Amino acid sequence: MNREKIADRIYRTFDDAGNVQSLSVLCNELLAQQTVSWLELGNAYRALRGVRLRNVHCRGFSVRLIFNPGRAVNTTASVGPQDIRERPCFLCSSNLPEQQKGILYRNKYLILGNPRPAVPSHLTLASLEHRPQGIVEHADDFLQIAAELGARWTTLYNGPRCGASAPDHLHFQAVPSGLMPIENEINDKKNLLPVNRDHGIRQYLGIGLGRDVIIIEGEAAHTVRDALCEHLEVLKKKAFPSEEEPMVNIMGHFNGESWRLLVFPRRAHRPAAFFKEGEERIVVSPAVMEMAGVIVTPMERDFDRLDAATIESIYHEVSLKYN
Numbered sequence: 001m002n003r004e005k006i007a008d009r010i011y012r013t014f015d016d017a018g019n020v021q022s023l024s025v026l027c028n029e030l031l032a033q034q035t036v037s038w039l040e041l042g043n044a045y046r047a048l049r050g051v052r053l054r055n056v057h058c059r060g061f062s063v064r065l066i067f068n069p070g071r072a073v074n075t076t077a078s079v080g081p082q083d084i085r086e087r088p089c090f091l092c093s094s095n096l097p098e099q100q101k102g103i104l105y106r107n108k109y110l111i112l113g114n115p116r117p118a119v120p121s122h123l124t125l126a127s128l129e130h131r132p133q134g135i136v137e138h139a140d141d142f143l144q145i146a147a148e149l150g151a152r153w154t155t156l157y158n159g160p161r162c163g164a165s166a167p168d169h170l171h172f173q174a175v176p177s178g179l180m181p182i183e184n185e186i187n188d189k190k191n192l193l194p195v196n197r198d199h200g201i202r203q204y205l206g207i208g209l210g211r212d213v214i215i216i217e218g219e220a221a222h223t224v225r226d227a228l229c230e231h232l233e234v235l236k237k238k239a240f241p242s243e244e245e246p247m248v249n250i251m252g253h254f255n256g257e258s259w260r261l262l263v264f265p266r267r268a269h270r271p272a273a274f275f276k277e278g279e280e281r282i283v284v285s286p287a288v289m290e291m292a293g294v295i296v297t298p299m300e301r302d303f304d305r306l307d308a309a310t311i312e313s314i315y316h317e318v319s320l321k322y323n
Contacts, residue, residue: 012029030102041115060210069299109145110125122174157172162286163249182291192215201224211319214264249266265322
């Protein structure tokens with residue numbers, strides 16, 4: 001898709017043509033403008049003021065529960081091949097709501113306000129081209145986006161079989177940094193097991209956090225990318241030899257000097273309780289934010305009854321042991 005075809009969708013443009021404002025500032029301006037000019041987004045942000053929050057302390061880690069009925073469509077999305085074929089792609093620019101605008105990012109992505117935000121300032125970065133979700137060939141984009149958004153934002157990726165509500169359309173997300181409990185928990189050295197320090201890369205496994213997480217840190221984008229791809233290849237050989245991409249969720253942050261990636265290996269999209277009926281059903285569908293410690297449920301009864309043991313069980317069920 002070329003630039004002319006999406007001209008009426010562009011709020012601002014970010015590229016190498018001498019931007020006066022940072023990408024972070026542009027994104028904040030976009031959200032401020034869209035919550036006024038786009039009724040759906042304005043209503044969603046007003047609804048966020050009334051969400052219920054609750055912290056749950058588990059063994060060695062904590063989670064923040066959010067009761068947000070506005071996320072029901074995302075949490076319960078049907079993402080099977082037939083379901084995808086039978087619905088129009090809601091990330092293609094031709095199918096966006098009339099009032100939705102975005103930032104044209106390097107003529108590759110359209111940065112949009114997420115119409116069903118899990119948290120305030122929730123962005124979706126949708127590829128201009130309709131192509132499948134996949135991280136390996138777009139890892140450089142992911143790292144560049146994280147760097148240009150800056151330290152105030154965390155960039156997110158959901159694999160096509162573990163959280164992406166549009167697995168047929170390449171996209172990332174971004175939210176303000178510091179919202180997810182694991183961001184602070186991995187700063188505690190006792191939660192980190194060093195595994196590698198080659199080529200300027202620092203790599204760790206998270207321990208005692210209820211689910212496996214691989215941490216990659218480095219100052220050079222290409223070495224961070226290579227380390228990520230090496231881990232993905234290990235996961236592919238370990239558990240998904242017949243798949244194009246292993247099941248993973250990824251967080252990325254750039255502090256001004258170095259990148260930090262958190263990779264969550266997965267073995268299941270949803271826990272068994274998601275598919276049960278009646279009172280036994282728990283409507284939690286872990287994507288990257290849930291794996292990072294922010295569990296969003298659209299059902300108030302789940303918000304009220306989820307406890308440490310149940311949360312630990314959900315993580316155990318959907319996570320893959322790396323070693």
